[in-house]
Ligand SMILES: Nc1ncnc2c1ncn2[C@@H]1O[C@H](COP(=O)(O)OP(=O)(O)O)[C@@H](O)[C@H]1O
């Protein structure tokens with residue numbers, strides 16, 4: 415796994431995720447070693463996107479553990495997880511016309527990095 419700081423270890427254990435009352439994932443466990451690239455493959459509706467959303471804090475984790483370099487991030491919000499250098503970048507077109515290239519890229523930066531790049535008045 416590649417993050418802002420180079421490599422990081424991601425370990426997901428027995429993850430369960432729900433959208434409101436509807437449970438979408440049960441018992442997901444996987445490990446991504448530092449520098450490793452892992453493809454999540456499966457049919458539509460299998461839970462690939464939901465798994466990634468849980469890792470980046472976009473959906474609610476019901477139970478299980480998600481550790482990034484040993485730090486528990488399950489249940490934290492995306493604004494906290496991004497501070498660890500991890501961000502969800504939706505595929506092109508899945509976040510509307512207003513969000514083509516600049517927004518997904520800039521959302522991966524920390525508040526301090528964004529402030530440093532903001533135009534000065
Ligand atoms: N926003 C949502 N609200 C309710 N259920 C959802 C939502 N998004 C996905 N799901 C459900 O969660 C399950 C996993 O979907 P998803 O993670 O999108 O699968 P994949 O990315 O593998 O196609 C499916 O049953 C899907 O219908």
Ligand SMILES: [Mg+2]
Nearest residue numbers: 459462463464
């Ligand atoms: Mg998907």
